[in-house]
Amino acid sequence: MKLLIWIAIGLALGFAAQRMLRTDIADLELQATEAWNRRDLAAAEAIARKALCRDPRSVRSREVLTQLGIVLQRPEIAFALARETGQNAPRLDSALADEGRLALSNNLFRLADAAFLKGVQQLPTNSSLQRQYVALSGLRLEAEEMQNRLLQWSKQGTPTVDLVLMSLGLWSIETRGAEPSEAWLRAAVEADGSDLASRLGLARCLLAMGRYPESVQLLTPYAQNPKARLLLAVAHATTMDVDAAEALLPSTEPAEMRGEYWFSKGLIAAGRREFPAAEAAFEKAVLAQPLNKTYRSRYVDVVRRRVQSKERSRPVQELETVIRIVQQAMQAQKTGEAVSLGDLSAMCRSVGAVDAAFLLERAAGK
Numbered sequence: 001m002k003l004l005i006w007i008a009i010g011l012a013l014g015f016a017a018q019r020m021l022r023t024d025i026a027d028l029e030l031q032a033t034e035a036w037n038r039r040d041l042a043a044a045e046a047i048a049r050k051a052l053c054r055d056p057r058s059v060r061s062r063e064v065l066t067q068l069g070i071v072l073q074r075p076e077i078a079f080a081l082a083r084e085t086g087q088n089a090p091r092l093d094s095a096l097a098d099e100g101r102l103a104l105s106n107n108l109f110r111l112a113d114a115a116f117l118k119g120v121q122q123l124p125t126n127s128s129l130q131r132q133y134v135a136l137s138g139l140r141l142e143a144e145e146m147q148n149r150l151l152q153w154s155k156q157g158t159p160t161v162d163l164v165l166m167s168l169g170l171w172s173i174e175t176r177g178a179e180p181s182e183a184w185l186r187a188a189v190e191a192d193g194s195d196l197a198s199r200l201g202l203a204r205c206l207l208a209m210g211r212y213p214e215s216v217q218l219l220t221p222y223a224q225n226p227k228a229r230l231l232l233a234v235a236h237a238t239t240m241d242v243d244a245a246e247a248l249l250p251s252t253e254p255a256e257m258r259g260e261y262w263f264s265k266g267l268i269a270a271g272r273r274e275f276p277a278a279e280a281a282f283e284k285a286v287l288a289q290p291l292n293k294t295y296r297s298r299y300v301d302v303v304r305r306r307v308q309s310k311e312r313s314r315p316v317q318e319l320e321t322v323i324r325i326v327q328q329a330m331q332a333q334k335t336g337e338a339v340s341l342g343d344l345s346a347m348c349r350s351v352g353a354v355d356a357a358f359l360l361e362r363a364a365g366k
Contacts, residue, residue: 025051029060041072093119093126100132107184107191109198112136124156134163140201141181141208143170143289144257147355154362161341164363168329168344168356172293172322177330178208189218196225203231212239226250230260237267259289266298278302286315290353293322318351325351 028051035044051058096119103112113136119129130153137146146167150159169177182205188198199218206215212235219235222228229248237245246268254261266281282299289295296319303315325347332339341364348357 025055025058028054029058033060093123093129096122097129097132104136107187108195109136109140109188110192110195113197120152127157127160130157131160131163134159138163138166138170139181139184140197141170141173141178141185141204142197142201143167143173144259146170147359150359151355154359158365159359159363161363162333164356164359165329165333165339167359168291168348169326169333171289171291172326173204173208174293178205181205182209196222196228200227200231203228203235207231207235207238223248226254227257230254230257230264233264234260234267237264237271240267240271242268242271259285259292259295261285262288263295263298266302270298270302275302275305279306287352290351291322291325291348291356293319293326296322321347321351325353 028047032044032047032051035041035047048058051060096115100112100115100119103109103115113133116129116133116136119126120133123129134146134149134153137149146163150164150167153159182202185198185202185205188195189202192198199222203215203219206212206218215235216232219228219232223232229250233245233248236242236248245264249261249264262281262285266278266285269275269278269281279299279302282295282302285295286292286299296315300315300319325344328339328344331337341360345357345360345364348354348360
C-alpha cells in the first residue's frame with residue numbers, strides 16, 4: 001500500500017515539475033517573433049504552431065503563421081487558420097463540402113480540389129461531393145479530367161445532365177466560352193502560386209482566345225512539367241515556331257493529353273509542308289479527342305489537300321456532326337432548354353466519342 005502511495009506522489013511531483021518547466025504562451029509568442037525577425041522561418045513556424053496548440057486564441061502566433069504563409073507561398077496556412085473544419089458540421093460530408101466551398105471562396109482551387117477529392121474517396125455515393133469535384137475540373141477547363149471524373153462518378157451514381165453537357169462543350173471551347181473563365185482562373189493563380197492545375201487552365205483559356213504569347217509567358221517557368229510542356233508545344237506550333245514546339249514534345253506518345261501531343265505533331269508537320277505526316281498526326285489527335293472541333297478542322301483542311309474520294313468526305317461529315325453536338329450542348333446549357341440526350345448520344349457514337357455517349361446515356365438514366 002505504501003508503495004502505491006509513493007508512486008502516486010512521484011507521479012504528481014513529476015507532472016507538477018513538467019508544468020513548471022513548460023514555456024508559457026507569452027514566451028512562446030516572443031520566441032516565434034524573434035525567430036521570424038532573424039528569418040529562421042522553420043523555427044518561427046514550429047514555435048508558433050506549438051503556441052497555438054497550447055492556446056488556439058494566441059493572436060501573435062496566428063500573425064506569425066499568416067506572414068509565413070505569404071512569404072513561403074503556402075496559402076494553406078492562412079486557410080487552415082481561417083477555417084473551422086467540422087466544428088459546426090455534424091457529418092463528414094458537410095465538413096468536407098464546407099471546407100471545399102471556403103477554399104473556393106478564397107480562390108484556393110488546389111485546396112478545394114483536395115477537399116472534394118477526399119470527399120469522393122471516402123463517400124463515393126455522395127452526389128453533392130461528386131458534383132462539386134467534377135465541376136471544379138470544368139472551371140479549370142480540363143476537358144479530359146472532367147470526363148474522367150464523370151466516368152468515375154458513373155460507377156457510383158448518376159452524373160447530372162448539366163455537367164455532362166458542359167463536358168461536351170469543353171472539348172471545343174473557343175473565345176466566347178473561354179472569356180468568363182479568365183477572371184477566376186487568374187485569381188486562383190494569383191492566390192496560390194503552387195496551383196499548377198489552375199495555371200494550366202488559365203493557359204488553355206488564353207490559347208482558346210488566341211493569346212499565344214501570354215500563354216507562353218505563363219507556362220515557360222513551369223516547362224519542366226510534362227503537361228505544361230505539351231501546352232507550350234501547342235502554343236509554339238500554332239504560331240509556326242515549329243522548332244521550339246518540337247523540342248518540347250516527348251519522344252513517345254504520353255499517357256495523358258494525347259490529343260495535344262498529336263495536334264502539335266500535326267501542326268509541326270504541316271508547317272514543314274509534310275502533309276501526309278500531318279494528316280496522320282491530326283487523325284490521331286481526332287481519335288484522342290473526337291469532340292474537339294479545332295482538331296477536326298485542321299484534319300479536314302489537310303485531307304482536302306489530297307485527292308478527293310468518297311472516303312475523304314467522311315471527315316467533313318463528322319466535323320459537321322461535332323459542330324451540331326457542341327452547339328446543342330452549349331445551347332441547352334445556356335438557355336435551359338430540353339435536349340434529346342438519346343440523339344446526342346447517337347451522334348457522339350457516330351464520331352467515335354464513345355465515353356461521351358456513355359455518359360449521356362447514364363445521365364438519361366439508362
